[in-house]
Amino acid sequence: MHAKYQILIDILDKIRSEVKASEPSYNKYNPISTDVEKVNQARAKAFIHLFLKVSFGILEFQEREACIADGTQDGGIDGYYINKDNKTIYFIQSKFRINEKNFEGKEIALEEILTMDVNRILDGETADEKGIEYNGKIKQLQREITELDNIGRYSYQVIILANLSGWTDSKLRQLTGGFATEVFDYEKTYTKLIFPMISGTFYNATDLNINIDLSNKNAGSKISYTVLTKKGECEITVLFVPTIEIGRIMNKYKNSVLKYNPRSYLDLEGKKVNTAITETIISKETNEFALFNNGITMLSDETLINEKIGQKNKAQLVVKNPQIINGGQTSYTLSRIYEMYKNTNVEEVFENKEVLLKVITLLDKNDEQGKIELIEEISTATNQQTPVIGADKFANDSINLKIQKVLFDRYGLLFERKRGEFADGIFHNYIIEKQIIERNLFFRMYYSANGNVDKGRQKKLFMKQDFVEETLDDTKKLDNAYFGYLCFRKLYKAKHHNQAVDRITYAKVRVLTLLHKPQKIEDYQKSIDDNIERFDNNWKNFYSKITKHSRYLISYKDKKTGEQKERSNFNPTKYFDSPELISDSKDYY
Template sequence: MRRADWQPAFDRLLPFVEDAARTQYEAGKLDDAFRFWAVGQVLTDTGLSDNELLDAIRLDNKSDLGIDGYYEDADNETLFLFQSRFHSVPTPIGNDELSAFLASFWKILNPEIVLAAAARNPVVQDAHKAVRDAIEAGWTLAFVFVGSGYLSPEGAKYSEEFRSKVQTIDSMEIRQELAVYDIEGLLNLYESHLSPARLNTDVTLNLTPGAHFSSTVANFRVLMTNIPASEILNAFRQHQFALFKLNPRGPLQNKTNREIKATLADPQKRKYFFHLNNGITALCSSFSIQGDSVAIRDFQIVNGCQTTVTLWNSRAVVEGDNDVRVLLRLIEGLTGIGEEIAETTNTQARLKAQDFKSRDKLQADLKNQFDVLSAPIFYEIKRGDWEMEPNKQRYAESQTGVFRRIKMIDLAQATLAFLGEPGDAKDRSRSIFEVEARYKKVFPDGVRVEQLLLPWHVYLEAASQCALWNFNGAAYARYCLTGIVGVEFAPSHVLPSSQAARQLLSDPERIKGIVRRGQPSHL
């Protein structure tokens, strides 16, 4: 591939990597930063905090046995295994790299090899246990290769050949999947996660006579139709992932996708697809029925993202079979209830509780408070908000260029640890948004930013200190250390008042001193 072919994509990618390096590592650690950003794109659907994402890729080190990270996705019964390659000058991703990655599985499965490697990299034992547990539970093993290069023709052929296989391990039939994201694939994945304000996804769909009707429900025009799946494929062929700009989840592989694919692969079940699938819910600015077709302006699929992508991946059998039909519910009206419909209809792929809390008025108020600080902080309450921010430099530190940016889930974890629950802050971050009492403990009514910035600064200092210790338990220690300081600053496990928090924040050396001692000053 010529430089002119890959340079534009690399130029788009590099700022994301440099931002991750400044924020999570050091400015020059582009290899680590690329891994963090790329794996984060793949796992966006899981709603991991930055800290949880760092934990997922901490395996990368000497003696990692060819696997840079792993993540256990209990919701989808999938164990993700990651390998990352960053090159400042993009190179081809061939079948040698991919076959070596798949072969690393047998190393991580071998207890003798793992024991020898653990002397230099203790985390490899955790990965070994995760793999063993996944096999015993019958989970899917998802091998994900991310690279800043481009997939060679041989690599593309190899990745397609091994995209989905079933193999027998310890008398268990285990599905093994391979997903390869090269530079273009990663950028496409990134684009699919955005929710831009402007839409330009007009389509015309052919209707089957007698298989559609329109009505008005609660002042919204609605079209219900039973259409050939090939019509959805034509829309996707035209606009690709832009059809999902309002969908709160990306089209990642999971159990639902595999079930849809299995139905389409079975000639007997395929004709019953309409009855077995939940169908597609879409929004639009307007639609106009003209004979046996409907012209749709700003067509957006808000539920059925996975159905659409799986249909596309099975298009070889779908496009030639008019018996494969899909229920489409089209609602006219992007404004007003668009976001609510996108969330409440998305039942085939479970939304995270934090996605719903992003619409809480309290979170919107906090975002405004962070934004009017003398040194404004970007408070990311919804995934993808930062990427859509047009004036990022407003949040940059003048000396370092590091962006002042806090994610809602990261802040919630730090605050819960500060209030005496470091274990749950680390391992049960989802519960903060699922359990209302816990959510109110972390984000009480009327909370002010200074009350939350106090535990945040304590956590940052604790994380910095633990990074210096460089031991396997540091991921837990930073939360425990935050909790220890919280015993002194918030002994009743309630956030200090705004005035008290401001006073404590004005004395950063005191915070540093208590964190470094690792115990309250009165002990």
């Protein structure tokens, strides 16, 4: 099974496990594992959950389940969502395929789309054209629509979660009864649903609301002032906010508000800091956290604060298009604590604990490049708790974003351009670590597998790589890199566990790629499994013969004895990048 489809299945199964055993829908989502048909039906429903979770940030299972209309007499509507923020009502038609081949190749039948009774339902009809009553979920949808304020301002959109090719927007409107339609085929599912899910970027914040407790702020809730920088004017707002609010926000938006941050959540590297944060929140009843923590720096397009919201000792902070550029570790750790206690005593755990928040509002909205440069400077200057290493500064370069997309689309491989980028996916068991390729390792495999072993051994490749966009169009070289990576993973596990990787390993990657890479990607792993042990067992003998080859022997006269002797001038660095390696390995193996 291809890696991307397997990730999809793992996510759907994880979603199924979110339903509590006490809920009425538990058995529907968790049938006996040997009942394949019911398991597939459960995954089909979880597929709609996935769309709702990623597209609208609905984290709670039961809230999503209320939007699932799948069943008999559903008017051809498998799910729906009323988005009160953008005033749009979504009608979902889904066709989940139970194997990879069909998921990526089989299209939805037009008859299934034509069964969608969107117009009849919106017209208030309670039965289909045959006079058979719609089910309770559809009638619930109708009730929710009638209760909406300003219904005249709402628009309607059909979402098709299935393959459907060759249809223009105007033709799709005709097919769905005149409604705007968006198709999530298999490619869009992988890029717009699966990848955001495993990288924690699945819901983008536009306007964030943060509640502030003013009860102990005798001097007022905030300090605001304007500063002039070489990138233009900025307004800075500094205030203390409840840690529970940061935990709540990060639990929902995750890495979506860390896009400009040079790294994501460092689960292992930041363990000492994360543990200290957790201890201070959980074990202390007083507000030492406000003293111990350096705080959070957030970038915003617009910042508003209202201290008159009709609640005593309360205020509300509104930030538009927020991005946390410093304090990501703090924010993410607070979200983990929030997730841990949200169904028990979360208010008690976070009570009276606050964190310093500095919101920088860039007044020049048009200078995107200046914005990015300022972010880099602020991040470098303000980070103390978990240092930003040099390579982190290159994480958001456009070429690395493109490499990430290509590797995921073609191989289902997760290129970790930002440290900790996939920590959320690992934490929730959507993925496992071996599906992630560390950023420097990709470049080492690319250069080594394509005949530049010496460059593959260089340090800090991620920082100084000279990749150009056209390189990504050479699928043969990319395939070499991927095959080389699979070889490396097998070799390193077998021979070099917990040891430094030497040039020999990279040379082996090159030779294995030359000798054993099949035409089809799906055959790569089998070829490695069939050949690598024999190859590795014979390498020592092969290498020994090469170093003693006559072409590397130089005759010389011993000055003391006058005898003619021979010595080898074999240079491994030059040899591993030479044509001789190709011919010698082919002859020997």
